[in-house]
Amino acid sequence: MAIVLGTLGIDGLGEVVRVLREWQCDEGPVQLHPGDLGWFWRFGVGQTAAATRTWRRGGEIIAVGLLDDPELLRLAIAPEAQRDEELAQRLVEDVSAPEAGVLIEGKVYVEAPMGALVQDLLSKDGWMTADPWVPLRRDLSEPVPDPGLRVDVIGAEEAHERTAVQRASFDGSTFTDARWHAMADGEPYADARCLVGRNQLGESVAAVTVWSAGADKPGLIEPMGVHRLHRGRGYGTAITVAAARALQELGSCSAVVCTPGFNVGAIATYEAAGFERLPETRDHYRDA
Numbered sequence: 001m002a003i004v005l006g007t008l009g010i011d012g013l014g015e016v017v018r019v020l021r022e023w024q025c026d027e028g029p030v031q032l033h034p035g036d037l038g039w040f041w042r043f044g045v046g047q048t049a050a051a052t053r054t055w056r057r058g059g060e061i062i063a064v065g066l067l068d069d070p071e072l073l074r075l076a077i078a079p080e081a082q083r084d085e086e087l088a089q090r091l092v093e094d095v096s097a098p099e100a101g102v103l104i105e106g107k108v109y110v111e112a113p114m115g116a117l118v119q120d121l122l123s124k125d126g127w128m129t130a131d132p133w134v135p136l137r138r139d140l141s142e143p144v145p146d147p148g149l150r151v152d153v154i155g156a157e158e159a160h161e162r163t164a165v166q167r168a169s170f171d172g173s174t175f176t177d178a179r180w181h182a183m184a185d186g187e188p189y190a191d192a193r194c195l196v197g198r199n200q201l202g203e204s205v206a207a208v209t210v211w212s213a214g215a216d217k218p219g220l221i222e223p224m225g226v227h228r229l230h231r232g233r234g235y236g237t238a239i240t241v242a243a244a245r246a247l248q249e250l251g252s253c254s255a256v257v258c259t260p261g262f263n264v265g266a267i268a269t270y271e272a273a274g275f276e277r278l279p280e281t282r283d284h285y286r287d288a
Contacts (some may be wrong), residue, residue: 001058003090005100008049013037016052017187020076024213026254029113030135030278032066032076033256035211035220038188040066042179045186053102055090063085070104072283074111075118088117092125096286106288114281127284132261136228136275137218137254144245144274147197149238150208154194154247156181162194165207169225193246197239203204205230206239219252236266240273 006015020034051063053073062081066074073095081087094100095110103110109130112118123129123194154162156277159180166175191212199205207222221243226236245256259266261280271277 001171003062003087003099004056005090005102006054006056006095007101008052008054010025010045010049012054013045013049014187015061016054016064019078020064020214021217023078024217025074025079026218028082029115030077030137030160030256030258030281032064032074032111032115033211033222034188035192035209035212035218035222036068037066038186038211039221039222039256040184041186041188042175042183044182048186055087055094057087063091065102067102071107072111073103075113075116077113077116077118077175080105082113082116084151085117088121092116092121095122101229107285109123109282111283114279116126127286129282130250130285132260132280132282134261134267135256135258135278135279136267136270137251137256137278138244138273138275140219140244140248140252140254144241144248145242147238147245149235149242150198151229151242152198152200153193154196154207156184158196159184159194161196161204162207162209165204165227166197166223166225168227168229168253169207170223180237191250195239195242195243195246197235199230199233199235206235208239208243210243210246210250210255212247212252215251217251218254218256219247219250221247221255221257223284224257236269237272239273240270242272 051067055063062078064076076091098105167173197206206226247255
C-alpha cells in the first residue's frame with residue numbers, strides 16, 4: 001500500500017493530536033509530543049495546520065512532522081513503524097527534496113526518534129549529526145513533594161503574568177497575551193496547565209507549561225523559565241517539582257523535558273527536581 005504525504009486543514013489537527021497522544025509511552029524513544037504541537041499553537045490554528053505534515057498508509061497516519069521552523073522538521077513515528085523500511089525511505093526522500101513541500105532548500109534539520117530506521121538512512125544518505133539534546137524523565141508513580149513555593153494555576157485573567165515571565169526568562173521571546181490565548185484555545189491545551197511561581201512578596205518569579213497526553217502517558221514540560229531578576233534562588237527547581245506534581249494530578253505516568261546538551265544549568269535544575277537523564281538525542285542536518 002502506497003505511503004501518502006499530506007498537508008492539513010484546520011479540521012485535521014484533531015486527528016493528529018489524537019495519534020500523537022496514542023504514540024507516547026515510557027518504553028519507547030522520546031519523540032514529538034502533543035504538547036509540542038500545543039506550544040506551537042500559540043501562533044494560531046491556521047499556522048499550526050500549515051506547519052504540520054502527515055504520512056499515511058491505507059488512510060492511517062503512521063508518521064507526523066511539525067515544521068518548528070522552515071529549516072527544522074520534528075518527526076513522530078507510530079511505535080510499530082519505527083523500523084519500517086518503506087516508511088523510512090519515503091521520509092528520507094521527502095525531507096531531501098524541497099519540491100516535496102516539507103523542508104526548504106539550504107541547511108535544514110530533521111529531529112527523529114532515536115533508534116528509528118530513518119536515523120540510519122539519513123546518515124547513509126550523507127546527513128550529519130548536530131549537537132546533542134538531553135531528554136530527562138521523572139517517574140510519577142510515587143507522590144511528588146510540595147515544591148516549597150507558592151504556585152498558581154494561570155487562567156485567562158492572569159495570562160499577562162505567564163507571558164511576562166516567559167519574556168523575562170528567554171531573550172527574544174515573542175510570547176504575548178494574544179499568543180497565550182491562541183495556545184489556550186488549542187485542542188492540546190484541554191490537558192495542559194500554565195503555572196506561575198511566586199516569592200514571598202507575591203512577585204512572579206518562575207513559570208512553566210505542562211502538557212498531559214492522557215492517563216498513564218508521559219507528560220511534557222514545555223517550556224519552563226525563571227525570571228532573569230530572580231535566578232540563583234532555587235525557583236527553577238521548585239517550579240519544575242510543581243510541574244511534575246501538576247502532571248501527576250493530570251494522570252501522567254511520567255514527566256519528560258528536553259534541553260540542549262550545552263545547557264548545563266538547566267540539566268542541573270531538572271536533576272535537582274528528581275529528573276533522570278535519558279540517552280542523548282541528535283538531529284540530523286544537511287548543508288546547503
